[in-house]
Amino acid sequence: MADGVAILEGEVRELIRRRGLDPSADAEATRVLIADAVADYDERSLLGRVPRLVDPNEATKALHDAVVGLGPLQKYLDDPAIEEIWINEPGKIFVARSGRAELTTTILTAAQVRDLVERMLRSSGRRLDLSTPFVDASLPTGERLHAVIPDVTRTHWAVNIRKYVARASRLQDLVALGSVTPQAATFLDAAVVSGLNVLVSGATQAGKTTMVNALAGSIPSHEHVITCEEVFELRLAGRDVVALQCRQPNLEGAGEIPLRRLVKEALRMRPDRIIIGEVREAEALDLLIALNAGNPGLATIHANSAREAVTKMCTLPLLAGENVSDRFVVPTVAAAIDLVVHLDLDRDGVRRTREIIALAGRVEEGMIETSSLFERREENLVRTDGYPPHEDRFRRAGYDLHALLAHAG
Known part of the structure; x- marks a missing residue:
């Protein structure tokens, strides 16, 4: 399943590049593209040309998270019980659920962490570099991002994403x-x-x-x-x-x-x-x-x-x-x-x-x-x-x- 999704992700990203789509701005067109790509891949897998997908629906969700959302972190953003997500290092990702911290089983690479932060900052107009090693920004969906990079941190990028689970208006x-x-x-x-x-x-x-x-x-x-x-x-x-x-x-x-x-x-x-x-x-x-x-x-x-x-x-x-x-x-x-x-x-x-x-x-x-x-x-x-x-x-x-x-x- 993981091999199939990895192959599909590469194909989908190439199709997006060729068609000049912006996944965040053209969400519906991207969704249709992903659905067509999964259907085409499923047909090829029946002929034994590519690894078979165990669950096409799950693969579609994983692709959407990777291309449109925040990849492995998207499931935590979608979970209404989770209030905050923070990354101390690529192999240590925590969430706060009902006010208590939990270490997750998600493991990223340093490159994935950098890519996720850059993707989150793309819509905010804010930047993160050696001259500005701190950043505070809002995501399009309302979450608050705070990130710090070395050499202010010791080795790894430190990332916090704060959600607003209970939005009380009165x-x-x-x-x-x-x-x-x-x-x-x-x-x-x-x-x-x-x-x-x-x-x-x-x-x-x-x-x-x-x-x-x-x-x-x-x-x-x-x-x-x-x-x-x-x-x-x-x-x-x-x-x-x-x-x-x-x-x-x-x-x-x-x-x-x-x-x-x-x-x-x-x-x-x-x-x-x-x-x-x-x-x-x-x-x-x-x-x-x-x-x-x-x-x-x-x-x-x-x-x-x-x-x-x-x-x-x-x-x-x-x-x-x-x-x-x-x-x-x-x-x-x-x-x-x-x-x-x-x-x-x-x-x-x-x-x-x-x-x-x-x-x-x-x-x-x-x-x-x-x-x-x-x-x-x-x-x-x-x-x-x-x-x-x-x-x-x-x-x-x-x-x-x-x-x-x-x-x-």
């Missing part, structure tokens, strides 16, 4: 997934509608992008939304939205568009709401300025707890320059950020909301005053005694804040 989707309780989801929905600024924190793979996507589903449909991301990840369909992503420098080292520039440009586009995919560096200052200018927004940040996320938001803007001091940043964070939603990945691989805190807007001895609204106790997200700021905004939006946060029973 907070109620997260309730169904068990990530958040109905009361917390109802409160967060009201907070977004009322125009509060929400920071989503958590570790890698905790579900921050999914939470922001769900929170964005609560933004009123008449609002003009601008999203700024390193690579496109958010999916805000069916609304007034402009999505912006960063750009790498060209071969001459020019033309780079960093996240800070995107935030500044977004403010010139008359946004009613601004969303920052992930705050890592000095763009935190631009986000604070945007939020402090009356533009409600959402953003994500890596942190171990909600309060550590607040501390980090007070530190990152200092990277913007020596003239930026904590005397400006700390009260600005207190005034600009209203809620922090912290997420966690449990040991069983389930993503859950760990806590929700509110910033009162006050600073005491350089520390921002916070209060807990919800926290997880014995695997349950329960209401605590804190209250968020801006009760007047909830009231103007038609919500009774005290009723939203009333203790059950």
Whole structure:
């Protein structure tokens, strides 16, 4: 079977070359070509001219994966239970299934790894070479690719492909997934509608992008939304939205568009709401300025707890320059950020909301005053005694804040 598929793959690639087809752009024509090639091969195998195919349908799928998809990796992309694929070296390919890592039986060659990465980058317009040994890009089907090459890595190319299995478009989707309780989801929905600024924190793979996507589903449909991301990840369909992503420098080292520039440009586009995919560096200052200018927004940040996320938001803007001091940043964070939603990945691989805190807007001895609204106790997200700021905004939006946060029973 393997010999037959290898022969067929060579014949199909030659036919594609002769006909000038682009497998990714001419998917239907490529599918017909593969089907005709398999049928012709099957006839020749009956005459004993070529090795016989045990399962023509399986051979057709393998050919389609090799020519149109990502070859041996395609089956992992097609598996809805797999969340991430990474290659440490050609003989060590891992997947994350339900939050847990598994070593696969797939073995590639170094040449195959390079070919797969180059194929994935072809549609992104991004490059990977000695001058740019890192790359971050989106695949046409929405997955996020990150790759690193030697000599930044020791010997082999390191490749990560992150999928988005549970695409939650509303907070109620997260309730169904068990990530958040109905009361917390109802409160967060009201907070977004009322125009509060929400920071989503958590570790890698905790579900921050999914939470922001769900929170964005609560933004009123008449609002003009601008999203700024390193690579496109958010999916805000069916609304007034402009999505912006960063750009790498060209071969001459020019033309780079960093996240800070995107935030500044977004403010010139008359946004009613601004969303920052992930705050890592000095763009935190631009986000604070945007939020402090009356533009409600959402953003994500890596942190171990909600309060550590607040501390980090007070530190990152200092990277913007020596003239930026904590005397400006700390009260600005207190005034600009209203809620922090912290997420966690449990040991069983389930993503859950760990806590929700509110910033009162006050600073005491350089520390921002916070209060807990919800926290997880014995695997349950329960209401605590804190209250968020801006009760007047909830009231103007038609919500009774005290009723939203009333203790059950």
